[in-house]
Amino acid sequence: MNFFSTSVSEAAIEKVVSVLRSGFLNEGAVVKEFEAALAEYISGPTFVTTNSATAALHLCLVHLGIGPGDEVIVPPQTFVATGLIVLHAGATPVFADIDPLTGNIDPVSIREKITARTKAVIPVHWGGEPCDMDAINQIASEAGIAVIEDAAHAFGAEYKGRKIGSLSRLTCFSFQAIKGMTTGDGGAIATMAEDDAIMLTRRRWFGIDKLRTPVTDIGERSVAIDILGYKYHMNNIAAALGVGNLPDDAARLARRREIGATYIEALVQVPGLRHIQRRTDSRGSFWLFPVLVDEREAFGRAMKSRNVPITVVDRRIDKHPILGGLRDDLPGIAMFDMQQIHLPVNDALTEEEVQRVVDSVKMGW
CATH class of the missing domain: 3.40.640.10 (Type I PLP-dependent aspartate aminotransferase-like (Major domain))
Structure with missing residues (x-):
């Protein structure tokens, strides 16, 4: 996967x-x-x-x-x-x-x-x-x-x-x-x-x-x-x-949305994990599937031990010296950056792989 x-x-x-x-x-x-x-x-x-x-x-x-x-x-x-x-x-x-x-x-x-x-x-x-x-x-x-x-x-x-x-x-x-x-x-x-x-x-x-x-x-x-x-x-x-x-883009997009919908429904009750809020009047591309988790390091170790690829694609960029260094007046990103992690949602995933992601997350960390 x-x-x-x-x-x-x-x-x-x-x-x-x-x-x-x-x-x-x-x-x-x-x-x-x-x-x-x-x-x-x-x-x-x-x-x-x-x-x-x-x-x-x-x-x-x-x-x-x-x-x-x-x-x-x-x-x-x-x-x-x-x-x-x-x-x-x-x-x-x-x-x-x-x-x-x-x-x-x-x-x-x-x-x-x-x-x-x-x-x-x-x-x-x-x-x-x-x-x-x-x-x-x-x-x-x-x-x-x-x-x-x-x-x-x-x-x-x-x-x-x-x-x-x-x-x-x-x-x-x-x-x-x-x-x-x-x-x-x-x-x-x-x-x-x-x-x-x-x-x-x-x-x-x-x-x-x-x-x-x-x-x-x-x-x-x-x-x-x-x-x-x-x-x-x-x-x-x-x-x-x-x-x-x-x-073929419409089909690939539909597949990513299908995978995203599966995660949203299957993982909504997992303790220590929260979905981001998505607009009900709009439809995303699901290029990423972020979740917010407590004890992120433990979550990452658990997923890797179960051969589920996870990552944090983008971290706050204000931290870079060339962009001025870490700000202390941005509480929203400070909170989000400490909890975000991403599950695989690419359109090549099989049904078995999607289910493995779901089962692995439900096992806890």
């Missing part, structure tokens, strides 16, 4: 082989094909693919003009990249607390952290569970700050009947190898504004939109670069994996 799995369909393998045989491996028509497929799947936004979610988040900050002297509000319960990209932009990350019952950023804390220097907030749909986006978007609108959703865990998740990616101006996804939908490594920005999509497409490749820029009769791409750009584009090989894998 593995904690994570990498799902690659036969169609994806065939698509990659076709790209390899084509001799054109760089960013090209297959990237545009993948972006169009993503837009159809989410329904609403335009997609700009990148080579990682980290690159996608950084591009959004740069695109919004965020830099030195600015502040960006982030949660401490996330992967460290969410904080580092703020530093890459030259801005200062400011940590809002989380709700210790959900693991997601607390809108009340966001409001408390806003200053005259605040330019954006990055809510993270941690583990694939949607944040309270109505409250967050209202607070951001009142304060005149941008919202960049970090949906690295939440591809396919829904908030009040709408897929994540169709709620805010900018949403960033991850297609890294162990994510539910993978391109091997890669990311994407979903934007509700075509103007944003055009500028982000330029910024991802040195300020040039090479798919829209004509080539002259002498083979020259005639451009005048007037914005700062990066080498953040996706190539045709990664996009081919995406094109081939995307049609």
Whole structure:
């Protein structure tokens, strides 16, 4: 039994082989094909693919003009990249607390952290569970700050009947190898504004939109670069994996939700273990299945002795010296960080393996 799995369909393998045989491996028509497929799947936004979610988040900050002297509000319960990209932009990350019952950023804390220097907030749909986006978007609108959703865990998740990616101006996804939908490594920005999509497409490749820029009769791409750009584009090989894998995403997502529902029902009465609170009006992606346990070290030893893979995927990132060091004004994350641990929920788990997890937890620790 593995904690994570990498799902690659036969169609994806065939698509990659076709790209390899084509001799054109760089960013090209297959990237545009993948972006169009993503837009159809989410329904609403335009997609700009990148080579990682980290690159996608950084591009959004740069695109919004965020830099030195600015502040960006982030949660401490996330992967460290969410904080580092703020530093890459030259801005200062400011940590809002989380709700210790959900693991997601607390809108009340966001409001408390806003200053005259605040330019954006990055809510993270941690583990694939949607944040309270109505409250967050209202607070951001009142304060005149941008919202960049970090949906690295939440591809396919829904908030009040709408897929994540169709709620805010900018949403960033991850297609890294162990994510539910993978391109091997890669990311994407979903934007509700075509103007944003055009500028982000330029910024991802040195300020040039090479798919829209004509080539002259002498083979020259005639451009005048007037914005700062990066080498953040996706190539045709990664996009081919995406094109081939995307049609199976709904089935993989349904399987993870099925496993999650089994855990929720079977483990609700286990002493010393509590489920996180999940929104009843939304549906998560179940990329992670966190539980809150008493005596976590004992729990971990017990599960390992029963050959059940468990881990703590993300710990509070404010502890890192480069992000300012451990805060003492975040009681929500302090509580959550000491109790969280994660059970395997990947779509490759068999029924027998899921039952082994359930039985092992019920045995106690």
